[in-house]
Amino acid sequence: MRLIQKVMLLLLCLAMTISLSCQTVLAEKQLDIKGEIVVWYAGASESRVELYQWAKEKIEAEYPGTTVTLEVIPMAELASRQMTACQSNMGPDVMSQPIAATNGFMKLGLLEPVNELMQRLDRNLLEEFNPDFFELMREGDTLYGVPQSRTALALVYNKAMFEEAGLTEPPKNWNEVQEYAKQLTKKDNEGNTVVYGLGLPGTSGSHIWYRIIPEIWGAGGDICNSEMTQATLDSEATKKALEYYKSFYENGTAPRSMVENDQTATSQMFASGAVAMTIENVTWIRNNVVRENLFDVGVALYPGMNGTNVAGLGGWNACIPSSAKNKEGAAVFIDLITSKEGMEQQLLMPALTEVLEAGDWTDDFYGPYSKMLAEYSRDFPAFENAAAAQTVIMNMVQSILTDSADISSAIASANVEIQELLDQQNVE
Amino acid sequence: MFTRLLQALKKERVIYYFIPAAIVLSSLAVYPLLNNLWLSLHTKTGKPSIANYSRLFKDKWFWNSIAVTGKWMLLSVTGELLVGLILSNLINLRLKGTKLFRTILMIPWMTPMIAVCTIWAWMYNGDFGILNYGINQLFGTNILFLSKPQTAIVWLSVVYIWKRSSFNMLMYLSGLQGISDDIYDACKVDGAPWYTQLFKITLPLIFPIIRSVLLISIITAINQFTIPYSITRGGPSRSTELIQMYIYNTGIAGFQYNYGATASTVFIAIVLCLAVVYIFVTDKAEEDIY
Amino acid sequence: MKRVKWLRNVFAYALLAVFLLAALFPYYWMITSAVRDQADLFAIPPKLFSSSVSFDNFTYVLQKTRIPNYMLNSIITASLATFMCMVVSLPAGYALARFSFKGRNLLSSSIILFKLLPQSAALIPLFIVIGKLRMMDTHFGLSYVHLFSMVPFAIWMSRGFFKTVPVAIEEAALIDGCNKPQAILRVVLPITGPGLFSVGVYAFMLSWEEFIFSYTFTSSRAKPVSVGIALFLGEDANLWGAVMASAILMGFPVLLVFFLLQDHFIKGIVDGAIKG
Numbered sequence: 006m007r008l009i010q011k012v013m014l015l016l017l018c019l020a021m022t023i024s025l026s027c028q029t030v031l032a033e034k035q036l037d038i039k040g041e042i043v044v045w046y047a048g049a050s051e052s053r054v055e056l057y058q059w060a061k062e063k064i065e066a067e068y069p070g071t072t073v074t075l076e077v078i079p080m081a082e083l084a085s086r087q088m089t090a091c092q093s094n095m096g097p098d099v100m101s102q103p104i105a106a107t108n109g110f111m112k113l114g115l116l117e118p119v120n121e122l123m124q125r126l127d128r129n130l131l132e133e134f135n136p137d138f139f140e141l142m143r144e145g146d147t148l149y150g151v152p153q154s155r156t157a158l159a160l161v162y163n164k165a166m167f168e169e170a171g172l173t174e175p176p177k178n179w180n181e182v183q184e185y186a187k188q189l190t191k192k193d194n195e196g197n198t199v200v201y202g203l204g205l206p207g208t209s210g211s212h213i214w215y216r217i218i219p220e221i222w223g224a225g226g227d228i229c230n231s232e233m234t235q236a237t238l239d240s241e242a243t244k245k246a247l248e249y250y251k252s253f254y255e256n257g258t259a260p261r262s263m264v265e266n267d268q269t270a271t272s273q274m275f276a277s278g279a280v281a282m283t284i285e286n287v288t289w290i291r292n293n294v295v296r297e298n299l300f301d302v303g304v305a306l307y308p309g310m311n312g313t314n315v316a317g318l319g320g321w322n323a324c325i326p327s328s329a330k331n332k333e334g335a336a337v338f339i340d341l342i343t344s345k346e347g348m349e350q351q352l353l354m355p356a357l358t359e360v361l362e363a364g365d366w367t368d369d370f371y372g373p374y375s376k377m378l379a380e381y382s383r384d385f386p387a388f389e390n391a392a393a394a395q396t397v398i399m400n401m402v403q404s405i406l407t408d409s410a411d412i413s414s415a416i417a418s419a420n421v422e423i424q425e426l427l428d429q430q431n432v433e
Numbered sequence: 434m435f436t437r438l439l440q441a442l443k444k445e446r447v448i449y450y451f452i453p454a455a456i457v458l459s460s461l462a463v464y465p466l467l468n469n470l471w472l473s474l475h476t477k478t479g480k481p482s483i484a485n486y487s488r489l490f491k492d493k494w495f496w497n498s499i500a501v502t503g504k505w506m507l508l509s510v511t512g513e514l515l516v517g518l519i520l521s522n523l524i525n526l527r528l529k530g531t532k533l534f535r536t537i538l539m540i541p542w543m544t545p546m547i548a549v550c551t552i553w554a555w556m557y558n559g560d561f562g563i564l565n566y567g568i569n570q571l572f573g574t575n576i577l578f579l580s581k582p583q584t585a586i587v588w589l590s591v592v593y594i595w596k597r598s599s600f601n602m603l604m605y606l607s608g609l610q611g612i613s614d615d616i617y618d619a620c621k622v623d624g625a626p627w628y629t630q631l632f633k634i635t636l637p638l639i640f641p642i643i644r645s646v647l648l649i650s651i652i653t654a655i656n657q658f659t660i661p662y663s664i665t666r667g668g669p670s671r672s673t674e675l676i677q678m679y680i681y682n683t684g685i686a687g688f689q690y691n692y693g694a695t696a697s698t699v700f701i702a703i704v705l706c707l708a709v710v711y712i713f714v715t716d717k718a719e720e721d722i723y
Numbered sequence: 724m725k726r727v728k729w730l731r732n733v734f735a736y737a738l739l740a741v742f743l744l745a746a747l748f749p750y751y752w753m754i755t756s757a758v759r760d761q762a763d764l765f766a767i768p769p770k771l772f773s774s775s776v777s778f779d780n781f782t783y784v785l786q787k788t789r790i791p792n793y794m795l796n797s798i799i800t801a802s803l804a805t806f807m808c809m810v811v812s813l814p815a816g817y818a819l820a821r822f823s824f825k826g827r828n829l830l831s832s833s834i835i836l837f838k839l840l841p842q843s844a845a846l847i848p849l850f851i852v853i854g855k856l857r858m859m860d861t862h863f864g865l866s867y868v869h870l871f872s873m874v875p876f877a878i879w880m881s882r883g884f885f886k887t888v889p890v891a892i893e894e895a896a897l898i899d900g901c902n903k904p905q906a907i908l909r910v911v912l913p914i915t916g917p918g919l920f921s922v923g924v925y926a927f928m929l930s931w932e933e934f935i936f937s938y939t940f941t942s943s944r945a946k947p948v949s950v951g952i953a954l955f956l957g958e959d960a961n962l963w964g965a966v967m968a969s970a971i972l973m974g975f976p977v978l979l980v981f982f983l984l985q986d987h988f989i990k991g992i993v994d995g996a997i998k999g
Contacts, residue, residue: 078942086942088688089854199767207580208668262559264580264669273962277765279560392686396671404670409582450818451830453811454874461849461871462840468848520742526735534739536985538746543981545932547949548970552753555963563752566768595745600992607993649838656841658935663953677843677935684847685939694847701844708839 040071042334043097045090047083047321056350060341071334084391087326091115096326098335107150107322108141108387116142116149117325122336123151134356141384142322151343152356155320157377158215160308161275161290162282164301166200175305176282179249182308186258189281202258204280205250209267210395213402216268216284218385219316220246223309228398229386233427239420244412245310247405254406264406286319287374288353295370304373306381316377317385320356354378389430397422466701472694485695495696497671498679499703502655504586505675509654512594514647517601522635524602525609535606542599550663553592554579557664579665582672589660589673597653604646608639644715651711655704676700757781757967764964780968790969793951796862797973800937800947801930804866808873808926813919816881817907821890837875842935845871853940860942868940869930877926880991884918885911921991924980931977948973 042064046057054077061073076097078086084106090096091110102110110116123130130148131139138152160175167173170189176182186202193199206212218228226242229235253259260266260274269289274280276294284307294302307314323339325332341347348355354374355361366375388394401419404410410418476482489495524535541549556564557578569575578588612635620630636643658677661667667674667682674682680700684693756764760775784790819831849868858864888911896906912919937947952973955966981988 076943085686085688086859089850089859093854095854095857193767195768197768208666260560261577262561262580264577265554265557265559265665274560274765277761279765279767390687390689392682396682399668400671403668404582407580407582407669409670409672447818447822447824450814450822454815454878457807457811457867457870457874458837461868461874462837462845464852465845465848466840468851469844472847519738523735523739523742526732528732528735528739534743536982537743539981539985539989540750540978541746543928543978544974545949545970545977547932547934547952548753548974549749551952551966551970552749555756555967556749556752560767561765561769561963563769563771567771570768595749599746603989603993652839652841656843658842659953662934662938677841680843680846681935681939685850690847690851697841697844697847700841704839704841705836708836 040068040331040334041074042071042099042331042338043074043076044099044101044338045076045078045087045097046101047078047103056342056347059350060338060347063341064338068337073338088115091326091328094328096328098325098329098331099323099338100326101153101321101323104141104152104155104318104320104322105385105387105391107324109389109391110324110326111142111144111149112389115327117327117329117332118147118149119151119325119336119339120146120148122325122332123340126336126340128340133358135358135379138318138356141387142324150322150324151339153321153323153343154351154353155318155356155378155382156286156288156354156374157316157318157382158219158284158286158307159316159373159377160282160305161285161294162303162305163275163278164303166281167303170281175303176308177306178308178312179310183249183252183258185282186253187256190258198257198261200278201260201274201280202282203253204266204271204274204283205253205259205263206268206271207254207263207266207403207406208399210392210399212268213399214385214395215317215319217246217250217398217402219307219314220249220309222383223311223314224249225310227386228394228423229427233386233388234431236420236423236427238423239416243416247402247412247416249310250402251405264403287371291370302370304370306373306377313381315381315383318378318382320353388426390426394423394426397426469694469698469701472691473698475691477689477691485692486699488692489695489699494671494674495679495699498674498676499700501586501672501674502676505590505657505673506651506654508587508590509593509597509657510647510650512590513597513601513650514643516594516598517605517646520598520602521605521609524606535602538599538602540599541596544596546596546659547663549592549596550660553595554664557588580669582668582670585665585669586673589664592660592664593654593657597650601646601650604642605639608642609635612638647715648708648711651707753967753970757964757971759964761964780962780964781972783962784965784968784972788955788965788969789946790948790951790955790972793946793948794972796941796945797931797947797949799862800866800869800945801927803862804869804873804930805923805927807866808870808877809919809923811870812874812877812922813881816878817885817911819878820882820885821893834875834878838879840871842871846935846939849936850939859940860945862945865937865940865945865947866930868936869933871936872933873926873929876929877922880922880925881915881919884915884922884991887918888914917987918991921984921987924984924988925992928977 044057044061057075061075064071064073083102087096087100087102087106088110092113092115096115107116120130130151134152135155138155139148139150142149162175166189167175170185172185172188176185182203189200189202190198191200206216221227221238221243224242224245226240226246227237229237254263260271260280262270266274268283268285271280271283272285272289272293275283275285275290276297276299278300290302290304294300307316309315323343325335325339329335343357345357345360348357348360351360354366354371360366361375361378365371397419401415404415405412473485474481474483476484520538524531524538528534556562559565559577559580562578565576565578579585616634616638617630620634625633656677657675658681661673661675661678665673667678676696680693680696683689683696687693755773757780758776758778759773760777760779763770763773763775819827819834845868853859853864853868856864858867892910892914893906896910897903901909931947932949933947934949934953937950938953941947941950948969952966952969955962955969
């Protein structure tokens with residue numbers, strides 16, 4: 006008998022576990038209830054939670070009978086998750102996505118035009134935002150998303166280390182960066198490097214992409230032509246950019262572990278005082294160095310070959326999938342998070358011109374970032390298979406860093422692969 | 434009629450016991466296999482075509498991942514086999530404290546793979562890693578564990594061997610313990626040297642066990658994703674991109690379901706051929722031994 | 724002769740010591756890394772012995788990250804998967820051990836074939852189907868796909884344990900007036916109980932540490948801790964100390980269960996892998 010009782014108890018426990026998990030399955034089915042707005046956003050930064058929570062509470066209070074369901078999706082899986090959902094017509098009502106993704110979604114016809122919906126809410130997007138922000142998400146006059154934030158990279162440096170090395174001004178071009186990196190690199194008595202001059206990412210496709218493509222631009226080259234039919238990677242400019250990139254690793258002014266580090270690991274080294282300067286976006290440095298009061302951080306424009314570099318735009322758009330069930334609700338939600346009040350809670354660089362030009366966003370810390378954004382930034386070419394393009398570039402950089410290929414043959418084979426990707430997307 | 438049917442159903446039949454497992458396995462394994470084949474023979478838009486195959490056979494990164502997987506299997510399977518054999522023989526000496534030693538040696542195997550990977554990635558780190566510093570100090574070398582495309586796969590296989598060897602140890606131990614001491618004593622009386630003992634008695638007697646353990650090892654090694662994904666992301670220069678990572682990257686992360694399915698179909702064909710050959714060859718070897 | 728044996732033992736102990744050190748050192752490094760402060764953690768060159776001891780990393784992981792949620796997800800998923808796995812596999816294992824019928828050998832070998840299938844073989848079709856069934860990122864969906872690798876192993880292991888029950892005992896129970904379910908419940912299960920329990924524990928472990936399916940089929944609500952730790956490195960901060968702390972939190976429960984059950988467990992694994 007005892008055994009039977011035990012088995013019964015076990016079954017009871019398991020039944021409870023099952024019913025618990027069944028509830029999560031059932032909860033999903035309520036999606037088609039009218040008045041529900043489903044919002045998917047990235048869980049990359051904890052700060053965003055508050056903004057979305059604020060919008061949810063506000064809408065639920067203002068429109069009785071409406072519920073907002075917030076779903077956080079980790080950054081690393083965001084694109085694939087949104088793509089599958091949209092392709093099988095099971096997308097959310099609002100999705101926040103990195104700007105690099107929007108173009109692909111638009112071309113596949115997965116997005117709803119937003120002009121008319123936003124006009125009904127008295128929004129005039131092209132006037133309120135920098136019109137350049139819509140470049141990759143418009144077909145003629147039809148707009149397919151609302152900008153939430155835009156960022157461009159800038160140089161950050163450890164002020165105390167600069168002072169110690171007798172440096173007063175931040176570096177302005179390649180030569181100066183190389184020179185500074187040498188002066189900032191410090192060794193202990195046994196010859197171990199304890200502080201590296203410059204931190205650069207040596208792995209992660211997107212991190213290297215954001216870092217090396219602007220250097221190629223700065224040297225006068227590009228990854229492909231503007232019609233995206235011809236790969237143009239095989240150029241003197243790419244060669245110069247790669248030689249510059251490699252020089253730090255070679256002469257020991259960049260971390261020994263560079264090939265293992267993505268930009269996050271590099272920034273962690275910056276935060277822990279093992280790297281004196283690096284090129285990072287505003288969020289990471291503010292959240293992990295400035296807020297933690299680790300040390301004084303200097304920010305300067307991104308130095309390129311002969312002066313300030315043009316950095317690639319990053320940031321987020323809010324879009325409505327064409328399969329959304331509650332498009333009006335979605336528009337109301339997007340209106341709120343991209344309004345002045347919403348943008349002021351935005352902890353990334355806000356996209357709304359009015360907010361960007363006011364307040365803190367022009368001080369010593371944010372100023373250079375704002376300037377990069379306003380004057381020295383452009384969109385990356387929109388590859389449909391962005392992950393594959395980034396892998397090609399990462400592989401090129403890694404094989405040069407690790408000496409497994411010489412520079413020209415590495416560039417040539419990367420050029421062939423980029424051409425293949427372009428051909429594929431032009432056929433389809 | 435109905436009652437008769439019910440009666441017929443009530444009778445105990447062997448097949449009833451297999452129905453649940455059959456449902457689960459066909460939905461999780463048989464269906465995907467067929468679906469892979471179907472997907473691989475169609476384009477993205479659903480037109481029948483063999484374009485995926487012709488593209489795959491020309492794709493140098495697919496062949497790269499096959500070659501990397503081959504290298505990986507060679508390193509990790511032989512590694513765990515050797516270390517497992519050494520450990521089991523050590524434990525089988527029945528020294529004092531053996532049970533404690535066995536338990537300690539089992540700890541790596543019981544640790545979740547992702548935890549193992551994070552520890553090793555941190556120990557290998559080129560700046561802050563204790564292994565990086567310690568080994569280079571001790572031997573006066575300048576090894577960068579994860580930054581050389583030629584050798585990164587070796588250091589990844591060390592992680593794998595570290596985690597998996599004690600499983601092999603357990604298996605071989607169960608075989609060794611089945612060999613009675615009389616046989617060894619007889620051998621000793623004959624004055625045979627230790628290697629004769631090893632090759633003429635121990636290895637042949639545990640051969641059936643080596644055979645099944647080796648099969649498990651090969652499959653587990655082929656199935657590896659966590660180690661390259663979390664330690665090197667397949668790098669540097671795609672030198673540690675195992676086939677599972679290739680399929681994930683092209684098929685799921687790159688949204689090319691049909692193309693990814695083609696890669697898995699070809700890969701499954703290779704695995705099944707290998708398995709058949711393996712079973713055939715080892716069958717033959719077993720016959721030769723006895 | 725005695726001298727030779729003595730020498731052999733010294734040599735064996737020395738070799739064992741090397742292996743034990745290799746097995747344990749990574750844990751030393753993991754634990755000390757988890758309790759170091761940032762300055763010691765990021766010291767160049769690394770310090771073998773740390774002067775600082777702080778539990779900040781643990782409080783950080785438990786209070787400020789989603790690791791506790793992921794642990795809960797893992798517990799739910801793994802329990803559910805283990806339950807389903809046992810329900811599905813035990814009858815099959817029992818039948819394979821007990822009945823002789825036409826095609827039994829064929830069936831046994833096809834189960835080996837299922838063990839041989841790489842997970843990536845099923846990845847893309849399951850990704851599409853799970854998406855269409857709206858089971859993406861649910862505990863049930865994840866635990867169901869975990870059965871892919873759990874069921875073949877569980878059938879195989881449980882078969883080994885059922886074989887240890889003499890048929891005569893079961894027949895005696897049937898003669899005593901038990902019906903078949905009663906006979907199984909009262910006679911077979913008590914004998915095989917500990918063994919089957921180890922099957923369950925092993926199945927639980929497989930689900931607990933599974934990575935590629937978990938990574939593909941979850942995003943936020945059902946994300947298990949194995950994926951949570953891996954993505955830790957890519958998210959906001961690359962906090963090695965916190966990663967080590969969460970790796971300890973993830974590994975601890977499994978190791979605890981292992982220490983409590985190791986004898987049964989080892990027997991089950993060995994029988995399941997070899998004797999089949």
